[in-house]
Amino acid sequence: MSKPFIYGMSVEGEHFTDRELETKRLQLNFENGVNSIIISPRRMGKTSLVKKVKALTESPKLKIVYMDIYKCRTEYEFYEKYASAIIQATATKMERMVENAKEFLMGVSPKIVFSPEPTTEFSLSLGVNPQTSNCEEILDLPERIARKRGIQIVVCIDEFQQIGEMPDSLALQKTIRSIWQHHQHTSYCLFGSKQHLMSQLFYSRKMPFYQFGDMFFLRKIPSEKWIPFIVSRFEVAGKTISTDLAGRICSTVENYSSYVQQLAWNVLTATTKEADEQAFQDGLNATLAQVVPLFVEQTSNLSSFQLNFIRAICAGYHNDFGKREVTSRFNLGTRSNLPKLKKTLIEREFIEETESGLFLSDPLFVVWFKNNMM
Ligand SMILES: Nc1ncnc2c1ncn2[C@@H]1O[C@H](COP(=O)(O)OP(=O)(O)OP(=O)(O)O)[C@@H](O)[C@H]1O
Ligand SMILES: [Mg+2]
The missing domain is CATH 1.10.8 (Helicase, Ruva Protein; domain 3)
Incomplete structure (x- = not known):
């Protein structure tokens, strides 16, 4: 018998509940070539939802490629992951992968690498690098495969916020967007675990990915x-x-x-x-x-102003931190210091900004903090 409750990894089947509306919406987007962006706090169920919809919707005419780019630190690591995931998912047999890579990409040296990990038997290595690879050609890859094979492709990229953290990120975002926006047979589903970084990529008018697709916020399961x-x-x-x-x-x-x-x-x-x-x-x-050990570690290097800011939120204040009532009760430093305090705590994922103000991101952190740090 499998464990009745599972946490810390994506879930499926009997471990998955609710999400009927989101499943339908994402499924329609996948079938109709609409780009999707999914935003939510940590561990709410983005990866599980996308994998579920992939399993439900995939067909010989509609290929859904899932990739996780968490480990990609540079533009070329991303291209390598992107191209190999697409080739792997669209080749029907292992032997076809190397041929497909050669057919669709110049300047690569494809190899099948047998994996030491038990979860994956092998992976495709392409040897993408700045000297020999053409990034436009790589970004166009799914569209060219889709056209040639007469299929539709959906490319799902998990941990997409990594794109915003790469060197020369803005130029990279511009390049990606300029190529993807012409795709007729490929659509994209972009999501990631760092909500504030995802928001930076998609919420600002100045950013290349602004209004890139149907953006939805994954609500809590009631x-x-x-x-x-x-x-x-x-x-x-x-x-x-x-x-x-x-x-x-x-x-x-x-x-x-x-x-x-x-x-x-x-x-x-x-x-x-x-x-x-x-x-x-x-x-x-x-x-x-x-x-708790994680909370202790995370709070150990916070300044006293930062801790006081968290204390104020725990005490029920969510807005107007500059008003006298708050500053006299909690020592938050000078008023001009407040935006910086807020920014750091958001970046370090202690707090989140919502329509109704600032809230702690983690409900168990609140329980612990109130009992031990107030
Ligand atoms: N639909 C669901 N039904 C039941 N449990 C769920 C569901 N979605 C998520 N969970 C629970 O939440 C955990 C995290 O799910 P998942 O990894 O899909 O979230 P995530 O939003 O992708 O997380 P992260 O922000 O870390 O990327 C799962 O292990 C499971 O315990
Ligand atoms: Mg996830």
């Missing part, structure tokens, strides 16, 4: 969906939980997808037959024990 999911996963494990307690699991972690599954798992482990208050508390403590 308790009405989580509760039956939690109850049924307990049943699979031969245990029970009341809907009330399942609801408490959701509200304690403010419905953050990964945390709901992590806390549910820890409550399940603490339950003999039927989950009760004690099992819930034990489960919560176990969950905190798993995350």
